[in-house]
Amino acid sequence: MMSRTARHALVGYAFLLPNITGFLLFTLGPILFSFLISFFSWNLFSEPVFVDTANYETMFLSAGSHFWDYVGNSLFFLIVVPVQMVVALTAAYFLNVNVKGSLFFKVFFFLPVVLSIVSVAIIWTYILDTENGLLNLTLGLAGIPKIAWLYDSAWIKIGISLLVVWQGSAFGTIVYFAALQGIPDQLYEVATLDGAGRWRQFWSITLPLLAPTHFFLGITGVIGALQLFAPIYVMTHGTAGGAHNLIVEVYWKAYHEFQMGYSSALSWILFILIFLLSMFYWKYLSKKAESA
Amino acid sequence: MKPRTIYATFVYLILIGLSVWYVFPLVWALATSVKHPGMVFDGRWLPYERTNTTLIDGREAEVRIVEERKETFLVRVTETGTLREVPRENLERISPNWKNYAQVWQLVPFGRYFLNSLFVSLAITLGQLITCSLGGYAFSRLQFPGRDAIFLLYLATLMIPGPVLTVPIYLLLREYHLLNTYQGVILPGLFSAYGTFLLRQFFLSIPKELEDAARIDGSGRFGIYLRIILPLSGPALAALGTFVFIGSWNDFFWPSIILTDPDMQTLPVGLAHLNDIYLFEYARLMAGSLISIAPAILMYLFFQRYVTRGIVMTGLKG
Numbered sequence: 001m002m003s004r005t006a007r008h009a010l011v012g013y014a015f016l017l018p019n020i021t022g023f024l025l026f027t028l029g030p031i032l033f034s035f036l037i038s039f040f041s042w043n044l045f046s047e048p049v050f051v052d053t054a055n056y057e058t059m060f061l062s063a064g065s066h067f068w069d070y071v072g073n074s075l076f077f078l079i080v081v082p083v084q085m086v087v088a089l090t091a092a093y094f095l096n097v098n099v100k101g102s103l104f105f106k107v108f109f110f111l112p113v114v115l116s117i118v119s120v121a122i123i124w125t126y127i128l129d130t131e132n133g134l135l136n137l138t139l140g141l142a143g144i145p146k147i148a149w150l151y152d153s154a155w156i157k158i159g160i161s162l163l164v165v166w167q168g169s170a171f172g173t174i175v176y177f178a179a180l181q182g183i184p185d186q187l188y189e190v191a192t193l194d195g196a197g198r199w200r201q202f203w204s205i206t207l208p209l210l211a212p213t214h215f216f217l218g219i220t221g222v223i224g225a226l227q228l229f230a231p232i233y234v235m236t237h238g239t240a241g242g243a244h245n246l247i248v249e250v251y252w253k254a255y256h257e258f259q260m261g262y263s264s265a266l267s268w269i270l271f272i273l274i275f276l277l278s279m280f281y282w283k284y285l286s287k288k289a290e291s292a
Numbered sequence: 293m294k295p296r297t298i299y300a301t302f303v304y305l306i307l308i309g310l311s312v313w314y315v316f317p318l319v320w321a322l323a324t325s326v327k328h329p330g331m332v333f334d335g336r337w338l339p340y341e342r343t344n345t346t347l348i349d350g351r352e353a354e355v356r357i358v359e360e361r362k363e364t365f366l367v368r369v370t371e372t373g374t375l376r377e378v379p380r381e382n383l384e385r386i387s388p389n390w391k392n393y394a395q396v397w398q399l400v401p402f403g404r405y406f407l408n409s410l411f412v413s414l415a416i417t418l419g420q421l422i423t424c425s426l427g428g429y430a431f432s433r434l435q436f437p438g439r440d441a442i443f444l445l446y447l448a449t450l451m452i453p454g455p456v457l458t459v460p461i462y463l464l465l466r467e468y469h470l471l472n473t474y475q476g477v478i479l480p481g482l483f484s485a486y487g488t489f490l491l492r493q494f495f496l497s498i499p500k501e502l503e504d505a506a507r508i509d510g511s512g513r514f515g516i517y518l519r520i521i522l523p524l525s526g527p528a529l530a531a532l533g534t535f536v537f538i539g540s541w542n543d544f545f546w547p548s549i550i551l552t553d554p555d556m557q558t559l560p561v562g563l564a565h566l567n568d569i570y571l572f573e574y575a576r577l578m579a580g581s582l583i584s585i586a587p588a589i590l591m592y593l594f595f596q597r598y599v600t601r602g603i604v605m606t607g608l609k610g
Contacts, residue, residue: 022483
């Protein structure tokens with residue numbers, strides 16, 4: 001006869017079994033393996049060779065790796081995070097004001113969240129078309145000369161950012177809207193009695209009370225922006241051009257050049273980048289919250 | 293005007309402005325998708341079509357356009373060979389060109405891709421709900437050695453971005469000959485540390501007394517999980533399910549690596565392929581994009597509440 005604790009333990013492990021199998025095979029195992037092979041040179045067709053830190057050295061020191069360009073491009077896309085949040089907060093704020101029929105607009109504001117990024121990217125490829133795209137035609141009305149959104153290596157990142165903001169802000173709007181509905185009306189009523197106008201109420205009540213939401217959207221935004229892949233791949237037909245970021249390089253090195261070790265090393269650098277930025281963001285925001 | 297009216301007007305202007313920003317790209321895509329060949333870039337919203345017959349001197353005559361002028365066309369009448377100037381509207385009419393849809397549908401097996409996407413996404417969603425709820429229950433309610441240490445390990449991996457995992461998982465699937473199979477797409481999606489964490493948090497909020505009562509009635513752990521925990525967790529399961537479904541339905545990175553057989557591709561992968569074939573043929577590209585997002589839009593219109601709740605719950609509790 002088994003003891004009670006032993007039986008409990010067995011039941012516990014039985015429940016955990018399918019879950020932990022997935023965890024070991026598809027999360028923990030890959031993490032450890034990825035770290036290991038980042039010190040190897042391996043092209044799939046021959047035996048892996050231990051190369052110590054050569055992958056990392058090539059990345060950082062060899063000019064041919066273009067590593068710093070890719071880091072720069074990855075960091076550039078962080079611009080979408082604040083823009084996305086401002087658009088999302090504006091949309092959510094005005095959905096939530098006490099004006100008749102404002103909720104009707106919800107259906108438009110939330111819609112992009114379910115659309116596949118590939119379809120959105122294809123639609124925006126045409127919007128950003130140099131000769132006939134909607135954006136240049138609209139800008140043309142204001143006398144602005146045509147911009148080669150998808151071909152000019154300086155503009156392509158802005159072009160892609162536009163569609164990322166278009167789609168990504170819908171997620172933020174949903175989250176902000178839910179948070180806004182959680183702010184008790186009494187706070188605003190008291191503020192109105194004290195003579196505070198809408199603008200003042202927004203800055204003194206709404207914005208500070210949304211701090212956890214700002215934090216959440218900021219962190220998920222940073223993580224998402226650094227992992228931007230599908231729109232870059234689709235809009236440039238896989239060439240990436242001036243928008244070539246770290247994740248495109250991870251993809252390219254692994255699945256086109258089969259440099260599995262180098263690609264893994266790159267993905268770890270990407271992780272460190274995400275980690276540092278999240279930490280920085282966390283420190284910065286918690287300090288700001290303290291001083292507020 | 294009363295200040296209240298001025299404010300309301302201001303609010304409406306902003307709401308309408310934002311709606312235009314969100315809706316215009318889709319309307320533009322729809323408008324483009326029904327345009328006629330040669331007329332795609334005419335800078336007009338409506339689909340104009342050119343005919344080659346018009347009324348000349350009171351009877352129908354076949355003509356050929358020689359020159360486009362501002363408001364008129366200079367045409368040569370085929371029968372007599374004479375040049376005539378006719379008003380633009382005589383040779384142009386508005387009619388949506390649905391052929392673009394038929395053509396992309398013929399070239400790309402959208403029906404097949406739709407089923408592939410549906411199968412893969414449903415399998416992943418269902419699988420993840422099962423593994424995450426079992427694991428979440430174990431972490432929240434069962435006692436076993438190492439429980440908290442294992443859970444901490446789960447939490448630690450939440451920070452690791454997906455790309456770190458892809459090369460090893462690719463190699464693992466390759467080892468077991470699962471590249472270019474549905475299993476290759478589905479298996480890695482059957483588990484998520486995040487989903488496990490989410491459901492554990494939800495299960496913790498279910499009163500323990502309910503469980504104790506069932507145990508006195510003689511229910512085993514699995515019975516409790518099945519008959520008490522799961523039914524009480526409807527909202528959380530629906531939220532996680534919606535979130536996972538949308539995510540895998542729209543996923544591009546992983547299926548594009550794993551699925552190379554044209555017949556097995558999911559909607560986003562097939563669409564990206566179409567994008568490479570129909571370079572600059574925007575009318576057909578827009579038609580293809582709209583076909584592929586139509587199911588998502590329909591689903592959204594019917595289940596809007598679940599979609600938003602799913603995002604809010606999975607987002608905020610995390």
